[in-house]
Amino acid sequence: MTNAIEVHDLRKEFKAYSSRSGLKGAFRDLLTRNYKVVPAVNDISFTVKQGEMVGYIGENGAGKSTTIKMLTGILTPTSGKVTVNGMNPHKEREKFVQTIGVVFGQRSQLWWDIAVQESFRLLKKVYKVSDEQYDEHMGHVIKTLDIEPLLDKPVRKLSLGQRMRCELAAALIHNPPLLFLDEPTIGLDVLVKLKIREFLKEINEKYNTTILLTTHDLSDIEALCERVVMLDEGKIIYDGALKGLKDEWADGKEIRFQFLEKVDLSSIEQATSEMSIKWELDEKDQTFVAYIDDSDQMISSLIGKVTSLYKIKDIKIMEISTEEIVRNIYEKGRV
Amino acid sequence: MDKYIEMIRIRFLMMLAYRTNYYSGILIYSINIGAYYFLWQAIYGAKDQIEGLSALQMTTYVAVAWMARAFYFNNIDREMALEIKEGKVAVELIRPYNYLLMKTMQGLGEGLFRLFFFSVPGMVIVALIFPLQLSANLSTWGLFSLSILLSFLINTQINLLTGITTFFLYNNTGLIRAKRVVIDLFSGLLLPISFFPFWAQDILKYLPFQGISYVPSMIFTNGFTTSEAWNAIILQGIWVIILVIPIQVLWYVAKKQLIIQGG
Numbered sequence: 269m270t271n272a273i274e275v276h277d278l279r280k281e282f283k284a285y286s287s288r289s290g291l292k293g294a295f296r297d298l299l300t301r302n303y304k305v306v307p308a309v310n311d312i313s314f315t316v317k318q319g320e321m322v323g324y325i326g327e328n329g330a331g332k333s334t335t336i337k338m339l340t341g342i343l344t345p346t347s348g349k350v351t352v353n354g355m356n357p358h359k360e361r362e363k364f365v366q367t368i369g370v371v372f373g374q375r376s377q378l379w380w381d382i383a384v385q386e387s388f389r390l391l392k393k394v395y396k397v398s399d400e401q402y403d404e405h406m407g408h409v410i411k412t413l414d415i416e417p418l419l420d421k422p423v424r425k426l427s428l429g430q431r432m433r434c435e436l437a438a439a440l441i442h443n444p445p446l447l448f449l450d451e452p453t454i455g456l457d458v459l460v461k462l463k464i465r466e467f468l469k470e471i472n473e474k475y476n477t478t479i480l481l482t483t484h485d486l487s488d489i490e491a492l493c494e495r496v497v498m499l500d501e502g503k504i505i506y507d508g509a510l511k512g513l514k515d516e517w518a519d520g521k522e523i524r525f526q527f528l529e530k531v532d533l534s535s536i537e538q539a540t541s542e543m544s545i546k547w548e549l550d551e552k553d554q555t556f557v558a559y560i561d562d563s564d565q566m567i568s569s570l571i572g573k574v575t576s577l578y579k580i581k582d583i584k585i586m587e588i589s590t591e592e593i594v595r596n597i598y599e600k601g602r603v
Numbered sequence: 604m605d606k607y608i609e610m611i612r613i614r615f616l617m618m619l620a621y622r623t624n625y626y627s628g629i630l631i632y633s634i635n636i637g638a639y640y641f642l643w644q645a646i647y648g649a650k651d652q653i654e655g656l657s658a659l660q661m662t663t664y665v666a667v668a669w670m671a672r673a674f675y676f677n678n679i680d681r682e683m684a685l686e687i688k689e690g691k692v693a694v695e696l697i698r699p700y701n702y703l704l705m706k707t708m709q710g711l712g713e714g715l716f717r718l719f720f721f722s723v724p725g726m727v728i729v730a731l732i733f734p735l736q737l738s739a740n741l742s743t744w745g746l747f748s749l750s751i752l753l754s755f756l757i758n759t760q761i762n763l764l765t766g767i768t769t770f771f772l773y774n775n776t777g778l779i780r781a782k783r784v785v786i787d788l789f790s791g792l793l794l795p796i797s798f799f800p801f802w803a804q805d806i807l808k809y810l811p812f813q814g815i816s817y818v819p820s821m822i823f824t825n826g827f828t829t830s831e832a833w834n835a836i837i838l839q840g841i842w843v844i845i846l847v848i849p850i851q852v853l854w855y856v857a858k859k860q861l862i863i864q865g866g
Contacts, residue, residue, distance in 0.1 A: 337693065340696075340697050341697070342693050343861060344858070362701070372694065375693070381616075382613060382617055389609070390609050396606075422620070
């Protein structure tokens, strides 16, 4: 299998200007400006195989979008080597972009004032797609994404969910082997999200399309991606299976209790003090959450202890969610 | 090439999407032509000729200059500035086309739209109200067409240059406004170049601006002899070629140090 993306020691630096304070400082800024060089992406390396779906995650400002912009040929890397679809994105831009599709969740690539189908028609010409290819491929895309009734509406009249489905269709007009999605589900409702995920899975299976996805919604990643690459302050801190991340971090369980009577956190902490359990109280619905190591012995003894002390309304045993794991990693800044 | 022609069509659609702009444009241009007509009437008074132009030629000059402006004028510098400021230029760069050429085509689409749906009907109306001297000579029309095509190119190139500077200045609203005034004045739209003092004429000879409005208008009003007209057109062509160089250089540098605004 060939590699869709190969990245070696990729680096991008930006100059960050800082203003001096006060009026005097402002005058000094007129003559010379203070700046420091900030690496947004700091010597990262990874490869993505053809047909893989990879989740690219990280906090705001971790360098995700900057990486995508370098991979799509928009930004020139400061140093390092990028090969995408066998080409250097920046050097052979016009030829290269024929082979990729990009969706930026935060900015539209359709023409605002004209009907969706006119945008599609222009893109069809831009990517030199023949009529048969278009009818066959786009007919299917339009049906799956259910955008037929939107085609004759101007983009500015569409809702966000409707627009996003059209954007996705627009990115796929030339059926690219590689698709970049930069926060494609931002601000969308559950139904639209599901539809988009289903659709992405389908094209991945049908055409073996490689998909690189950045998102803050981890359920997207859970639903779609086998593999995640996690970025923090411009460095890759984890690259591997999503399951591996879970195994490594989620070696505990979460037990949620709700009681019939009034219980306070300190007394319950005291009662279970010999078991080294971290308790948390969710004030809103009076749920007590116990984080505990994943051992059957401990779990049953904890439940035994708690039920013997208080009257229980509800009890749930859960694995620690991906959300929780990622939050932990972000807070600590490493894997 | 297909895609660039398609872009012209898209631009037509966009122009049609904003009807109010279209109608108010007609109104503004009519008022301008009317105002300049009466102004020049007053200036000429009883005189037959000023600087080799008769009052009738002058009226025609004003009408043609404004109608030609409808064709060569476009706002692609402002559009580019907006696209760069909002980071939309990222989307343009992931398309397999030349951004600057595509912008030029958008300008051409806009220009052709105004030429057919604005200048031509407008000219008919103006010719009915004011006495104009329309040439019956086919070669004049031919030279004029060639000349306004070159005006369009020069003006668009200057717009592209102004637009690209947004990459370096981040906010160039002032520059865009200044450019507009400079072009209106130095291109001979407000005042024929031959009316400028000699020293100013000498300087303007070495600038591309007179190729934008003065040359086509003078050709149309028969203010130039045929050989003068050809010389002026060749000079326009030379400017088109010269202006390619700074555009390419700036564009190359801009892409190198491009920063996409807003994440």
